Amino acid sequence: MKQISKRLTKKDLKEFLDSKVVQYNNFKFIESDxxxxxxxxxxxxxxxxxxxxxxxxxxxxxxxxxxxxxxxxxxxxxxxxxxxxxxxxxxxxxxxxxxxxxxxxxxxxxxxxxxxxxxxxxxxxxxxxxxxxxxxxxxxxxxxxxxxxxxxxxxxxxxxxxxxxxxxxxxxxxxxxxxxxxxxxxxxxxxxxxxxxxPSQLSCPLDVHSGNVARKLGLLTRKQNDGKALFELDTNLRKLDKNDPVKYDFALFGLGVFEGF
The missing domain is CATH 1.10.340 (Endonuclease III; domain 1)
Structure with a gap:
């Protein structure tokens, strides 16, 4: 994960996703969830x-x-x-x-x-x-x-x-x-x-939305949303935050559902 994509380094990606966590991990999220x-x-x-x-x-x-x-x-x-x-x-x-x-x-x-x-x-x-x-x-x-x-x-x-x-x-x-x-x-x-x-033990709730966004961001390469894909995604999210990797569920889900990323 030295280079997440041609556009985003690991540092850039973390900053981007952290900002999306702040945006979506708030009480307003509950209204439609x-x-x-x-x-x-x-x-x-x-x-x-x-x-x-x-x-x-x-x-x-x-x-x-x-x-x-x-x-x-x-x-x-x-x-x-x-x-x-x-x-x-x-x-x-x-x-x-x-x-x-x-x-x-x-x-x-x-x-x-x-x-x-x-x-x-x-x-x-x-x-x-x-x-x-x-x-x-x-x-x-x-x-x-x-x-x-x-x-x-x-x-x-x-x-x-x-x-x-x-x-x-x-x-x-x-x-x-x-x-x-x-x-x-x-x-x-x-x-x-x-x-x-x-929270460090948690795995991301991988669905069609979070999976598609994760692939676009280079966090996931496996095409199926299965256990092997989850392991790959978890491994990469833990590199971004080993103590609370699943906070990025808010970012991936929000980008997919609310922003059509």
Whole structure:
């Protein structure tokens, strides 16, 4: 990464992206982003469950994602943690009509049951993700989390809604959720409520927008948005800021979505 492109040196690129982080990593960002859903809550467990469910359906049209995430929370009686821990079997029936693209009511019910299992038997979401964490990566943690999440009786179809980085998935939605929980940006966007993990361990939520911008800036050469591409992008972002590499998600996403870079 001695020369990022013909136009930008590493120093120039860092200054450019740092300025875009400042531009987009601010409270106004929440207005049009799915992260607004967990921001409806103040209790840690409510924030993380609302965030996890919202991130799970975060693909497709952003307006649709936000509307359906709000619907999920309403179905959970605006008390996600209480519903997860104390629901009766009959309470789950009202979740059946829910659908967001390929995530349906049966998947939703499975997620509620798996989340209850995580909180009752594995110390909660933070504890489950903290296991198997490496110094500079949470990808093995995500893979092991999936195993833990589905160690109870479950519908095989629902497994596709939790990605496995060790099977070459970029795991965009879970990496986004982890950014929300772990990064404390002091700007009021990311929560930073998980203290057992560090922003330096995070990976960029790689999607079509951030991927395209990263390629134009010379941060990514691989054409597919998969696990190998994520490793390449992470490696280059860590060269720009090893302590908080995922802050550049705001820059890459903002440039792609809001500026058509």
């Amino acid at each position: 799915p992260i607004q859903i967990p921001h409806l809550f103040t209790k840690k467990e409510d924030i993380e469950i609302a965030g996890f469910l919202t991130a799970t359906i975060a693909w497709g049209n952003r307006k649709s994602i936000i509307n359906n995430a709000k619907r999920m929370i309403l179905l959970l009686e605006n008390a996600p943690f209480d519903f997860v821990m104390n629901h009766e079997e009959t309470d789950l029936e009202k979740l059946l009509p829910f659908v967001h693209r390929t995530f349906n009511g049966k998947d939703f019910i499975q997620f509620i049951n798996s989340l209850q299992h995580i909180y009752k038997n594995h110390g909660g979401l933070e504890s489950a993700f903290s296991k198997h964490a490496k110094k500079d990566s949470l990808q093995k943690s995500i893979s092991n989390f999936k195993t833990t999440f589905f160690e109870i009786e479950h519908l095989p179809r629902t497994q596709k809604h939790v990605s496995d980085p060790l099977k070459n998935s970029a795991a965009k939605r879970i990496n986004m959720f982890l950014r929300w929980m772990i990064r404390n940006d002091k700007a009021g966007v990311d929560f930073g409520i998980w203290k057992s993990l560090s």
